[in-house]
Amino acid sequence: MKRFFCCLKGEGSRQGEQAPPGQREPPHSPENVNNENDDVDEAHPFGSNEFLNYARRNNIEPPDDRLPRNSTQKNRQALSPLLLLKCGITFPWTDIVAGTQDFSRENYLGQGNFGNVYRCDFPEFDKVGAAKVQKLGNASAHKEFVAEITVLEDANHPNVIQLLGKCFGKDHSVIVYEFMPKGSLDHHIYANTKPGPGLPQEYAVLDWETRMSIAVGVAEALNYLHGTLRVIHRDVKVANVLLDENFVPKLTDFGLASQMVTGRYGGERQIEISPIKGTPGCVAPETEESGLVSSKSDVYSYGIFLLTLFTGRKACDFRRPSDTWKIADWMKPVWSRQENIPLVVDVALGPRYSRDGLVRLFETARRCINVQARDRPPMSQVLPLVRYAAAQPLGKVSKMKRSRSR
Numbered sequence: 001m002k003r004f005f006c007c008l009k010g011e012g013s014r015q016g017e018q019a020p021p022g023q024r025e026p027p028h029s030p031e032n033v034n035n036e037n038d039d040v041d042e043a044h045p046f047g048s049n050e051f052l053n054y055a056r057r058n059n060i061e062p063p064d065d066r067l068p069r070n071s072t073q074k075n076r077q078a079l080s081p082l083l084l085l086k087c088g089i090t091f092p093w094t095d096i097v098a099g100t101q102d103f104s105r106e107n108y109l110g111q112g113n114f115g116n117v118y119r120c121d122f123p124e125f126d127k128v129g130a131a132k133v134q135k136l137g138n139a140s141a142h143k144e145f146v147a148e149i150t151v152l153e154d155a156n157h158p159n160v161i162q163l164l165g166k167c168f169g170k171d172h173s174v175i176v177y178e179f180m181p182k183g184s185l186d187h188h189i190y191a192n193t194k195p196g197p198g199l200p201q202e203y204a205v206l207d208w209e210t211r212m213s214i215a216v217g218v219a220e221a222l223n224y225l226h227g228t229l230r231v232i233h234r235d236v237k238v239a240n241v242l243l244d245e246n247f248v249p250k251l252t253d254f255g256l257a258s259q260m261v262t263g264r265y266g267g268e269r270q271i272e273i274s275p276i277k278g279t280p281g282c283v284a285p286e287t288e289e290s291g292l293v294s295s296k297s298d299v300y301s302y303g304i305f306l307l308t309l310f311t312g313r314k315a316c317d318f319r320r321p322s323d324t325w326k327i328a329d330w331m332k333p334v335w336s337r338q339e340n341i342p343l344v345v346d347v348a349l350g351p352r353y354s355r356d357g358l359v360r361l362f363e364t365a366r367r368c369i370n371v372q373a374r375d376r377p378p379m380s381q382v383l384p385l386v387r388y389a390a391a392q393p394l395g396k397v398s399k400m401k402r403s404r405s406r
Contacts, residue, residue, distance in 0.1 A: 089125070089164065089165035089166075089176075090165060090166060090167065090168070091122070091165050091166070091167045091174070091176060092167070093167055093169060093172065093174075095122065095167075096120060096131055096133075096167050096174050096176075099120035099121045099122055099129070099131065100118040100119065100120050100131055103116075103118055103133075104118075105197055106197050106198065107119040107120070107197075107198045108196050108197050108198055109130055109183075109195075109196040109198045109199060110184075110195075110196045112132040112253060112255070114132070114134050114135060114138070114140075114141035114142075114144040114145050114148070114255050115132055115133045115134045115135045115141060115145075116132070116133055117130050117131065117132045117133075117196075118130070118131050118133070118198065119131075119179060119198040120176060120179075127164060128179040129164045129165070129176040129177060129178060129179055130176065130177055130178070130179045130180070131174050131175070131176045132148075132174065132175045132176075132177070133172065133173075133174050134172065134173040134174065134175075136171065136172065142173075144255030144256065145173055145175065145255070147254055147255055147256065147257045147258075148175060148253070148254040148255050148257070149163070149166060149175055150257075151225075151229065151231055151254040151257045152175070152177065152254060154229055155224075155225075155229060157220070157221060157224045158217075158220075158248065159217040159218065159220045159221035159224070159248070159249055159250060159251060160221050160224065160225070160250060160251050160252075161177045161178060161180075161242060161250045161251065161252040162177060162178045162250075163175070163176075163177050164176045164177055164178055177252070178250075180242035180243055180244055180250060181199075181243075181244065181245050182204070182242075182243035182244065182245065182247060183195045183196075183199040183203075183242065183243065184238070184239050184240070184241065184242050184243070185214065185238040185239070185241040185242070185243060185249065185309075186237075186238045186239040187199075187203050188203045188204050188205075188206050188243070189206070189238055189308070189309065189312055189346070190312070190314065204247070205348050206247070206348070207349070207352060208349060208352055208353040208354065208357075208394060209394075210247050211309055211310060211349075212357070212361075212386075212389070212390040213247070213248075213249075213390070214241065214243075214247065214249045214309065215305075215306060215309060215310075215361070215386050215389075215390070216383075216386050216387055216390055217248060217249040218236070218241055218249050218251060218302065218305065219302065219379060219382055219383045219386045219387075220383065221249075221250075221251040222236065222251070222298055222299075222302055222379045223379040223380055223382075223383045225251075225298075226260070226295045226298065226378070226379050226380075227379075227380060230259060230260040231254075231257050231258070231259060231260065232257065232258045232259075232260055232293055232294065232295055232297060232298055233251065233254065233256070233257055233298050233301075234256040234257060234258060234277075234278065234293060234297065234298070235253055235255075235256045235277075235278055235279060235282070235301070236251070236282065236298055236301035236302055236304075236305055237279050237282045237301065237304070237305060237308075237315065238305060238308050238309060239279075240252055240253040241305075256277055256278070258271060258273065258293060260294070260295060268294055268295060269294070270286070270292040270293065270294045270373070271292070271293055271294070272290075272291050272292055272293075273287075273291050273292075273293055274291050276288065276291050279315065279316075280315070280316040280326075281304060281314070281315030281316030281325070281326045281327055281328070282301045282304050282305075282315045282316075283297075283300075283301070284296070284297040284300035284301065284373065285300075285371050286373050292373075294373060295378065295379070296373040296374070296376045296378075297373070298379070299368050299376045299377065299378065299379060299382060300368060300369055300370075300373070300376060302368055302379070302382065303328075303364075303365040303366070303367070303368025303369035303376075304327060304328065304365075304368075304369060306361060306362075306364065306365040306368070306386075307327050307328070307331060307362075307365050307369075308327060310345060310346060310349075310358065310361065310362075311327070311331075311344050311345065311346055312346030312347065312348060313327055313330065313344075314327070315327050328369050331344070331362075334362065335362075335366055338359055341355070341358055341359060341362060342355070345358065352394070353394070354389075354392040354393060354394050356392040356393075357389045357390065357391075357392035357394075358389075360385070360388060360389040360392065361386065361389040364382060364385040364386060364389065367382075368382060
């Protein structure tokens with residue numbers, strides 16, 4: 001029987017969408033990462049994560065929003081040394097209000113997985129961040145907030161978004177992560193996807209080398225999450241990949257993240273989630289049909305990610321015939337005949353790509369989107385396959401990279 005599929009985290013879950021203003025034991029137990037069935041415990045809102053519970057208790061009353069922006073330090077709450085030692089700086093609410101210019105439209109970046117995201121300037125730290133503000137009175141948003149900050153608190157990888165700090169209060173909670181000046185990857189792939197006002201209104205036509213570098217970087221991030229943090233991302237897609245000034249990819253939006261669970265004999269076992277959330281076309285069949293997730297669910301989503309990155313097509317497009325809405329179905333005629341591959345390459349690439357590299361890449365994607373989860377390779381095997389595809393020579397076609405305004 002098919003389960004109800006909730007697409008609350010569809011294409012809107014991205015930084016720039018237009019909207020109204022060697023393994024180790026994981027440092028946190030599974031309940032600290034997303035568990036949709038739990039109710040919020042006001043006494044221990046962050047489960048067994050005593051650091052976050054402490055922060056909630058000891059950063060109790062947020063500063064009065066009516067305080068002038070140049071308010072002195074005495075008007076701010078004292079910051080606990082413990083908070084400074086853990087996940088980044090604890091910012092007073094007045095700093096968030098001032099840094100976002102009272103959450104102005106000019107600073108608006110888009111919607112994250114539990115609230116709006118704004119560019120936030122911190123001149124005293126010489127930092128620019130992206131502040132994601134939790135939706136008030138929303139239990140689901142709170143759980144996603146907990147999942148994201150729990151993962152980012154422990155993450156340390158060049159292809160995972162970096163946590164700069166946070167702001168805790170009874171009336172609001174904010175995560176601040178590093179600002180990505182190039183916005184989200186989908187802005188550069190889909191012509192009808194516009195960045196928020198707080199991002200440059202230009203996009204780059206990504207060349208072959210840049211796309212391959214992004215493909216490798218995202219594979220590196222997932223391999224790190226699965227192998228080191230033992231975390232399942234659960235919402236891998238182009239809109240959840242942000243780009244820095246040099247187009248280095250950073251995986252973001254960990255609001256649906258779940259801890260991997262080990263079975264009796266040491267192997268990973270699937271866990272059941274409810275309600276089912278994700279992006280149509282990117283969600284693995286076992287998740288969509290039965291609410292089951294594992295690291296192999298991320299592998300499926302990564303395979304879809306490769307297809308969207310190199311074809312320029314969306315994971316799910318209802319303008320296509322009904323039997324090809326999902327890109328996995330749309331690609332079926334290509335798998336049988338390699339000569340069809342050039343017909344589906346993103347036209348923005350022109351003739352500038354490695355045919356051998358693309359064949360190997362699409363074969364890797366085909367293995368990743370196997371209907372049977374057990375037959376998909378783990379990311380530890382996918383990563384070298386993508387690296388090998390990236391190493392294939394481009395040929396003698398001249399290199400060029402263009403930038404244009406929308």
